[in-house]
Amino acid sequence: MDALLRLTTRFYERVPANPTLAPVFAHMNPQHAQHVAAFLAEVLGGPETYSADHGGHPHMIRQHLNRHLTQEQRRAWLALLLDTADELGMPDDPEFRSALVGYLEWGSRLAVLNSQDGAEVNPDAPMPKWGWGEVKGPYVP
Numbered sequence: 001m002d003a004l005l006r007l008t009t010r011f012y013e014r015v016p017a018n019p020t021l022a023p024v025f026a027h028m029n030p031q032h033a034q035h036v037a038a039f040l041a042e043v044l045g046g047p048e049t050y051s052a053d054h055g056g057h058p059h060m061i062r063q064h065l066n067r068h069l070t071q072e073q074r075r076a077w078l079a080l081l082l083d084t085a086d087e088l089g090m091p092d093d094p095e096f097r098s099a100l101v102g103y104l105e106w107g108s109r110l111a112v113l114n115s116q117d118g119a120e121v122n123p124d125a126p127m128p129k130w131g132w133g134e135v136k137g138p139y140v141p
């Protein structure tokens with residue numbers, strides 16, 4: 001959780017200098033970095049705080065409704081997040097990074113889909129759980 005909070009905090013510090021992302025997050029809730037870190041931690045197998053205290057997956061999906069996010073914004077979001085992970089020297093073992101990229105690629109596409117007209121929220125949607133990379137541990141060739 002601490003590492004993911006460092007990641008999201010630094011990410012949202014960098015957002016205002018990014019011309020594609022700055023307008024998207026111009027009116028962000030001050031707790032946003034904390035909430036996104038809690039969400040990512042739970043998906044990646046950490047504490048289930050987001051489900052317990054912040055409304056779980058349906059609540060997260062609702063935050064994206066009617067925002068009309070674009071693929072350009074999604075790509076900028078993903079690129080800045082991965083760049084920030086490198087900047088902070090987060091673990092770069094293939095297993096962790098493939099799990100991180102895999103979930104972020106999936107989740108950010110879901111965010112775009114759920115931000116378009118007509119998207120509906122399933123109030124019973126479970127929290128997705130992301131495995132630690134397809135190889136499931138250090139890969140020894």
Ligand code: HEM
Pocket residue numbers: 024025027028029030031032035036039040054060063064067069073074077078103104105106107108109111112
């Ligand atoms: C894996 C992908 C994503 C995850 C896990 C995620 C997670 C979240 C969460 C947990 C919230 C609610 C924060 C809260 O409860 O206060 C949220 C809100 C939001 N998300 Fe996402 N998000 C993702 C992708 C994206 C993308 C790609 C964009 C735009 C490029 C985006 C834009 C926003 C915006 C604008 C809000 C509302 C911010 C606010 O007013 O506080 N999200 N997101």
